[in-house]
Amino acid sequence: MTPSTTEIFDQVSELIAPFNQKSVPIKPETTFATDLELDSLSVMDMLAAIEDHFDVTVPLNILPDLETVGQVAEAIKDILDE
Amino acid sequence: MLEPTPTLDPGLPRRYADFKTLPEALDYAAQGLRGLNFYSARGELENSISYGQIRDRAHEIGKRLVHFGVKRHSRVALIAETNEDFVCYFLGCQYAGLLPVPLPLPTSFGGRDGYTEQLHEQMKSCKASVAISAAYMLPLLDEATHGLKMEFVGSPDTFEAQSSDADIKNVELPLVEPDDLAYLQYSSGSTRFPHGVAVTHRSLMSNCHGIGRIGMEVQDDDRAVSWLPFYHDMGLVGMLISPITCQVSIDYLATEAFARRPIQWLKLISKNRGTMCSGPTFGYEICARRANSTDLEGLDLSSWRVAGIGADMIRPNVLEIFAETFKDCGFDKRAFMPSYGLAECTLAVSFGPKSSGYQVDLVSEEVLSGDVKSVREHKINGNGANYREVVNCGKPLPEYELEIRDEHDDALVDREIGRVCVKGPSVMVGYYMDEEATRQCLSEDGWLDTGDIGYMANGSLFIIGRIKDLIIINGKNHWPHDIEWAVEKLPELRSGDSAAISIPGENDEEVPAILVQCRKRDEEDREDLENRIKMEVQAVIGKAPKVILVPPRSLPRTSSGKLSRVKARRQYLEGHLS
Numbered sequence: 001m002t003p004s005t006t007e008i009f010d011q012v013s014e015l016i017a018p019f020n021q022k023s024v025p026i027k028p029e030t031t032f033a034t035d036l037e038l039d040s041l042s043v044m045d046m047l048a049a050i051e052d053h054f055d056v057t058v059p060l061n062i063l064p065d066l067e068t069v070g071q072v073a074e075a076i077k078d079i080l081d082e
Numbered sequence: 083m084l085e086p087t088p089t090l091d092p093g094l095p096r097r098y099a100d101f102k103t104l105p106e107a108l109d110y111a112a113q114g115l116r117g118l119n120f121y122s123a124r125g126e127l128e129n130s131i132s133y134g135q136i137r138d139r140a141h142e143i144g145k146r147l148v149h150f151g152v153k154r155h156s157r158v159a160l161i162a163e164t165n166e167d168f169v170c171y172f173l174g175c176q177y178a179g180l181l182p183v184p185l186p187l188p189t190s191f192g193g194r195d196g197y198t199e200q201l202h203e204q205m206k207s208c209k210a211s212v213a214i215s216a217a218y219m220l221p222l223l224d225e226a227t228h229g230l231k232m233e234f235v236g237s238p239d240t241f242e243a244q245s246s247d248a249d250i251k252n253v254e255l256p257l258v259e260p261d262d263l264a265y266l267q268y269s270s271g272s273t274r275f276p277h278g279v280a281v282t283h284r285s286l287m288s289n290c291h292g293i294g295r296i297g298m299e300v301q302d303d304d305r306a307v308s309w310l311p312f313y314h315d316m317g318l319v320g321m322l323i324s325p326i327t328c329q330v331s332i333d334y335l336a337t338e339a340f341a342r343r344p345i346q347w348l349k350l351i352s353k354n355r356g357t358m359c360s361g362p363t364f365g366y367e368i369c370a371r372r373a374n375s376t377d378l379e380g381l382d383l384s385s386w387r388v389a390g391i392g393a394d395m396i397r398p399n400v401l402e403i404f405a406e407t408f409k410d411c412g413f414d415k416r417a418f419m420p421s422y423g424l425a426e427c428t429l430a431v432s433f434g435p436k437s438s439g440y441q442v443d444l445v446s447e448e449v450l451s452g453d454v455k456s457v458r459e460h461k462i463n464g465n466g467a468n469y470r471e472v473v474n475c476g477k478p479l480p481e482y483e484l485e486i487r488d489e490h491d492d493a494l495v496d497r498e499i500g501r502v503c504v505k506g507p508s509v510m511v512g513y514y515m516d517e518e519a520t521r522q523c524l525s526e527d528g529w530l531d532t533g534d535i536g537y538m539a540n541g542s543l544f545i546i547g548r549i550k551d552l553i554i555i556n557g558k559n560h561w562p563h564d565i566e567w568a569v570e571k572l573p574e575l576r577s578g579d580s581a582a583i584s585i586p587g588e589n590d591e592e593v594p595a596i597l598v599q600c601r602k603r604d605e606e607d608r609e610d611l612e613n614r615i616k617m618e619v620q621a622v623i624g625k626a627p628k629v630i631l632v633p634p635r636s637l638p639r640t641s642s643g644k645l646s647r648v649k650a651r652r653q654y655l656e657g658h659l660s
Contacts, residue, residue, distance in 0.1 A: 060188055067191065
């Protein structure tokens, strides 16, 4: 049984916490670049933490479509469901 | 269990790219045991393939390309993933007499439209007729090829299924000549108006000989470990083609894996006893930044003989931090080897001395600002703001004639500052199908104006910066990276976040300005950042600049990802950046 998108979202939010230096409230529509103010290298650092936690690899072709925390949670859900 | 290809191969005498063409070089390497090894993001060996196996597969792909009817010298766009398929298609094109064009991969979150547009413009500018990528990348590639006249767009599997084994049995491969073009390299020019550097086999072999024989001095027990992308000249020529032409085994970590877990690169070097491992300054920077004590445990970097540095302005303080971070892991900072090169010269122009680390000249403010035209004979032990450490990029390869020229195109003497011009077999024949851009930098008698400013001292080359980027205020020269590096030291900024330019003031005088990518939205935070930027710049140039905060990822880049200041300036003045 894979976790639900909501459960994944909650876990992703926790993993993002160390990168959320301004303690912006995390919602599905929170964006990495503008809301969390993350640069491209920090994003990859964070992605490594998320991948390690779920033991998945997010393929490159999905990256250009990931702008928000909710999109990342959904992408992880899709990969776990496969 | 999968085993990596060996470092040593006593059965095959070393040859240093003394071949006529890349196919001939691969045919020779194929007689030995060495080859390529691809590692996963977590450092497990996923695929190991000897040069013999690569040759066989590339041969087969070459025949399929010919059988498919792809005309000789056609451009074949390949999304350059770090894997066997890319390597075999790139080399398959060589056997078929076609021109592969490596295309970039996405590097971070977001930016879908910009990415597909970049691919589109590159394929359009060289009129590519075939485009191949892994199946999972096809939706993006389909979008990018929309509106282009293509004969085939698809994955390797689909392409190979276009012909049966019987179909290709009697296909003859063309004879490839040294003056045929081998591939196109997109790394200069802007993203919107790209132009591909056209590289012949002759240039390629000449440069690979210089890299292997003189630059690296490849030895029996050498092994390369690389994370550099194949769509960049340093990754393609430095870490794929030159090792093939000098029969070296290579271990690869994909660029996207390095970006996530840079320490994996060092772990691979440690595990496989890597000796030749190069990258731009920022690669060393992110390793040092991400290293924690658990990572360092058991890490042994004592085998690392040549830590090449290139592709961008070399920042000595970053190298110092790297050396300090990893000194207890056996990293010897004498391994650092600065180099200078550009895609227009295939890759390499000069290499620093081996086993002696990097050397710097302290160049005074008077020289950088243009008040004094030559660098003083003796270094002065200056400190802080009045000097910049300029790295010794070493001696030009023997194939080159090199001149430092003044504004009248006259050659200058030692320690006089001017434009770096080179001539030699590695210099490109031109930008592909772009005569105008070619004429601007390449003279009829074969001299390439690199666009870089520097000086020679005792036979070694020192690079100060790009001439187009020079900011002249009240007759004083200011180098943009001096300003940018100062600003990017602020904790909320990263390297590449700023572009220092000059803009016309009220009376048409030049005013210093700095465009800064800002991720902050809060007005107070932004104002605070602006003030601190002003102070940093003032400390460097003695004058407060106009600070313009721009959105993240809005500064224009060249197709190899370098900042394009000329374009940033134009966009700002046209009102497209604010």
